[in-house]
Amino acid sequence: MNILITGGCGFVGTNLCLFLQKNKYKISSLDNLSRKGSKYNLKLLKEQKIKNYNFNIDDYKKVSKLPRYDLIIDCCAEAAVEVSKKKIDKVISTNLIGTINILKKAKIDKSKIIFLSSSRVYPIQQINKLVKKNNFKMKLIKNKMFDENTKTEGPKTIYGVTKLASEMFIEEFSYAFNIKYIINRCGVISGPLQFGKQDQGFVSLWIWKHIMKKPLTYIGFNGTGNQIRDVLHIYDLCEIIHIQIKKFQSINNQLFTIGGSINSFISLKDLTKLCEKITGNKLITSKIKKTSIYDIPYFITNNTKIIKTYKWKPKNNIINVVNDTYDWLMNNKSKLNKYF
Numbered sequence: 256m257n258i259l260i261t262g263g264c265g266f267v268g269t270n271l272c273l274f275l276q277k278n279k280y281k282i283s284s285l286d287n288l289s290r291k292g293s294k295y296n297l298k299l300l301k302e303q304k305i306k307n308y309n310f311n312i313d314d315y316k317k318v319s320k321l322p323r324y325d326l327i328i329d330c331c332a333e334a335a336v337e338v339s340k341k342k343i344d345k346v347i348s349t350n351l352i353g354t355i356n357i358l359k360k361a362k363i364d365k366s367k368i369i370f371l372s373s374s375r376v377y378p379i380q381q382i383n384k385l386v387k388k389n390n391f392k393m394k395l396i397k398n399k400m401f402d403e404n405t406k407t408e409g410p411k412t413i414y415g416v417t418k419l420a421s422e423m424f425i426e427e428f429s430y431a432f433n434i435k436y437i438i439n440r441c442g443v444i445s446g447p448l449q450f451g452k453q454d455q456g457f458v459s460l461w462i463w464k465h466i467m468k469k470p471l472t473y474i475g476f477n478g479t480g481n482q483i484r485d486v487l488h489i490y491d492l493c494e495i496i497h498i499q500i501k502k503f504q505s506i507n508n509q510l511f512t513i514g515g516s517i518n519s520f521i522s523l524k525d526l527t528k529l530c531e532k533i534t535g536n537k538l539i540t541s542k543i544k545k546t547s548i549y550d551i552p553y554f555i556t557n558n559t560k561i562i563k564t565y566k567w568k569p570k571n572n573i574i575n576v577v578n579d580t581y582d583w584l585m586n587n588k589s590k591l592n593k594y595f
């Protein structure tokens with residue numbers, strides 16, 4: 256089977272390229288190398304003789320000239336929510352037009368699609384309501400997890416809208432043109448090959464800052480660092496996508512929520528403690544008390560459907576994510592500095 260991975264030099268894309276290539280699939284990547292760190296990841300693809308098509312995904316002329324692929328895994332996005340408030344055109348053309356271009360190509364070639372969607376399709380106010388504002392002391396609320404049936408109506412960030420609209424276009428193309436698809440709506444994903452930023456990839460950024468002894472800032476929620484996210488190890492995501500590919504004939508045209516869930520979640524404050532323990536470094540921290548209208552205090556995924564459907568569950572928890580990311584960063588420290 257030959258597979259095209261869009262955003263193949265990004266964090267998720269590169270991990271998938273390398274993992275699936277090892278599992279004997281023929282892999283190509285499409286990536287314009289706009290994300291800091293994608294040039295580093297490109298070298299890893301080149302070492303494995305994986306070709307990257309370096310152009311903008313919003314250019315349909317170029318997309319239409321690509322060879323035929325049996326499966327396209329769409330991991331291409333401008334994935335930072337705060338950027339989506341500032342660079343609206345770029346986010347819409349990469350995230351939404353990009354996916355529509357992939358769908359038009361899949362329609363001609365009769366390719367299958369796996370789409371990487373996001374937990375940010377859920378409305379901000381609904382999430383805010385969950386967490387009582389008792390000095391921003393968030394805690395796990397076991398019966399408050401997000402799944403495939405959670406309502407999506409309401410403002411959710413421009414990034415989130417492009418992901419939800421992409422999901423809808425995929426369902427629409429599937430209905431009209433019989434394209435088979437799987438949508439994976441993921442919470443925070445982390446692990447090696449992630450070049451984290453404050454609003455995207457915070458786990459790897461936090462570990463990197465501790466290694467490099469750079470100051471930390473708790474942003475929003477009164478500067479408490481109490482916000483909680485579940486975190487899925489990238490190796491678990493690669494494993495479940497591999498299973499999805501193998502079972503595509505019998506399980507398709509479905510949407511799944513996938514995340515670290517209650518076995519792998521952490522607050523920013525506790526992540527700091529973990530990073531201090533593993534690096535031995537305690538950093539100077541500052542606070543920005545004001546919360547962005549795009550930030551959320553809490554997110555935990557309900558994995559029930561994916562577990563039941565594939566008889567699979569994530570093997571790793573947040574400790575494994577932090578350890579594996581730390582090992583990768585430490586082992587490549589001198590080469591990685593310019594990409595953070």
Ligand SMILES: NC(=O)c1ccc[n+]([C@@H]2O[C@H](COP(=O)([O-])OP(=O)(O)OC[C@H]3O[C@@H](n4cnc5c(N)ncnc54)[C@H](O)[C@@H]3O)[C@@H](O)[C@H]2O)c1
Pocket residue numbers: 261262263264265266267268285286287288289290293310311312313329330331332333334348349371372373374440441442443444445456
């Ligand atoms: N990382 C997470 O925590 C997370 C969580 C949920 C969903 N997702 C989704 O998973 C996918 C992959 O995310 P990621 O963390 O790997 O992001 P990433 O930024 O690391 O990777 C995206 C890649 O797309 C490329 N790209 C951006 N704009 C492009 C364009 N116009 N044309 C061609 N290439 C372009 C970038 O260079 C980058 O290499 C995204 O769709 C994202 O929405 C990620």
